[in-house]
Amino acid sequence: MNGVTLQLAEGPLDATVARIALAGALGLFLGLEREWSQKSAGIRTFSLISLLAAVFTILVLETDVGESLLALGGVLVIVQGVLLAVQGLTSDEDETRLSLTTSVSMLVAYGVGALVASGFIIEGVTVAVLSSLLLVLKRELHQFAGGLNREEMRSTTEFAILAFVVYPLLPARYELDLGELTIPLEPQVIWLMVVAVAGIGIANYAIVSTYGGRGIAVTGFFGGLASSTAVVGTMLDHVNQRPEAASYAVAAILLANAAMAARNLAIAVGFTVGSGSAVLLEAVVPLGAVILLAFVIAGLTADWRESGSMELESPFSLKNALGFGAVFLVVLVFGSLAETWFGTLGFYATAVASGFVSSAGATTSAVVLYRGGQLSDPEATIAILLATVSSIVVKTALAATSSNKGFRNQVALYSAVLLVGGGLAAALVVV
Incomplete structure (x- = not known):
């Protein structure tokens, strides 16, 4: 029993669990701004999307059944994003643009989860931080682009x-x-x-x-x-x-x-x-x-x-x-x-x-x-x-x-x- 416990503590399981936890944390980080902006997809949704991508990616790396699940998960995220964008069409023009941003951000969260689970830690963190920065600086970026001659x-x-x-x-x-x-x-x-x-x-x-x-x-x-x-x-x-x-x-x-x-x-x-x-x-x-x-x-x-x-x-x-x-x-x-x-x-x-x-x-x-x-x-x-x-x-x-x-x-x-x-x-x- 002690040998089994030691293997769980020092084997590859702990690294895998750490990557899953990091994927969930980065998804939460990405969803923070969407939650603050009171969008339909917020902290929990983004974190779950990154966790889903991490789980499917690990299955791809460890088993033979993960590839179809990873692709299916990506399709589901895209479909959900399309539904949000279509829902935004019933609102004013500015809300439509924000719905599209949320839809794309969900797909980014899925990609971040896959990157982290694959071992690309620095890359995943970089994508998450830059994406969050783009979301936070929305007003400044629009003002900058609109002010260019x-x-x-x-x-x-x-x-x-x-x-x-x-x-x-x-x-x-x-x-x-x-x-x-x-x-x-x-x-x-x-x-x-x-x-x-x-x-x-x-x-x-x-x-x-x-x-x-x-x-x-x-x-x-x-x-x-x-x-x-x-x-x-x-x-x-x-x-x-x-x-x-x-x-x-x-x-x-x-x-x-x-x-x-x-x-x-x-x-x-x-x-x-x-x-x-x-x-x-x-x-x-x-x-x-x-x-x-x-x-x-x-x-x-x-x-x-x-x-x-x-x-x-x-x-x-x-x-x-x-x-x-x-x-x-x-x-x-x-x-x-x-x-x-x-x-x-x-x-x-x-x-x-x-x-x-x-x-x-x-x-x-x-x-x-x-x-x-x-x-x-x-x-x-x-x-x-x-x-x-x-x-x-x-x-x-x-x-x-x-x-x-x-x-x-x-x-x-x-x-x-x-x-x-x-x-x-x-x-x-x-x-």
């Missing part, structure tokens, strides 16, 4: 195609043959970086559209994530029209530099984590110094009683994304050629030149070459810093075109402080 909808669709259609079709590795020289490329990683930069732009668009008129911090920093040059151009217009706005215009440019440095740091660290190469932690100190100095100077010098706004044309531009990708690829190829022909100094020159156009492109190029073993840790870090420096210099040169002497002098002075601070921090890292 045609340009925003088109941009979002284009971004989805690039991120979820093009990316999976690209090969993981590709060797570009240029005569006697072969350049190893990672197309998926390259495209993922393009998508990441574009995604930052979309997030920036949403934040600036919401808070752009409420403070210079949002306008400068989040505007700089997408295009620090756009921040400079906007501030030039503000200063030309309102000379008294110079203090917060300078702060906006400083925060745009901070955003640019933060973006480059995120690319340098984020895309080297889990790559098989050491994380580029050397870039943290100098870029962090630039970010910190920019925030401190902006906080101490700006007249925070002023506020500014920035109008962005669209959240995402396919032309801009492809242009960034083209610049990135050209920088990558020519950087590899320059590094092969002229050594590391050749790639440094390429990084400086490309930083005038896009410091993000130069940073991503350095990261890809580092991941491929063509650059060492210090070399990749120096290239990223040179691209960051050239971007700051470009913004200073653009600000120098202003007719407001105080504005252009302050931008030049504080940009020099950023460069010196970042240089000293870099020197400390090297030493």
Whole structure:
């Protein structure tokens, strides 16, 4: 008897019971929002549906009679969902949509139960949590979708195609043959970086559209994530029209530099984590110094009683994304050629030149070459810093075109402080 008890405690039965219990709990979790919304199917129904799927799935795994039962259970859930949807047709239009949501949610609960019982625990939990989140955020999602204009909808669709259609079709590795020289490329990683930069732009668009008129911090920093040059151009217009706005215009440019440095740091660290190469932690100190100095100077010098706004044309531009990708690829190829022909100094020159156009492109190029073993840790870090420096210099040169002497002098002075601070921090890292 003791042997039988021990087998029940340590054998596969306990794992099976745990999966059944988890399936029921996830079904209950899915039905919680439906119960709160006072729908015809709530906590008990959803939990029973997940339990039914778990039982039938276990029968499939353990016996020869479960497959037909699992299919029959799925059909019954679909039929029940159809009945609920038909019942909703007698109500108003909004209730019809909610009935359809409940019907689909019941089928999701059945799938969650089958996943968990099959041993796909993480997958089942993920589906349950995401599904519940969609149900809870119903009002916010409807408001978001209804508030999109045609340009925003088109941009979002284009971004989805690039991120979820093009990316999976690209090969993981590709060797570009240029005569006697072969350049190893990672197309998926390259495209993922393009998508990441574009995604930052979309997030920036949403934040600036919401808070752009409420403070210079949002306008400068989040505007700089997408295009620090756009921040400079906007501030030039503000200063030309309102000379008294110079203090917060300078702060906006400083925060745009901070955003640019933060973006480059995120690319340098984020895309080297889990790559098989050491994380580029050397870039943290100098870029962090630039970010910190920019925030401190902006906080101490700006007249925070002023506020500014920035109008962005669209959240995402396919032309801009492809242009960034083209610049990135050209920088990558020519950087590899320059590094092969002229050594590391050749790639440094390429990084400086490309930083005038896009410091993000130069940073991503350095990261890809580092991941491929063509650059060492210090070399990749120096290239990223040179691209960051050239971007700051470009913004200073653009600000120098202003007719407001105080504005252009302050931008030049504080940009020099950023460069010196970042240089000293870099020197400390090297030493």
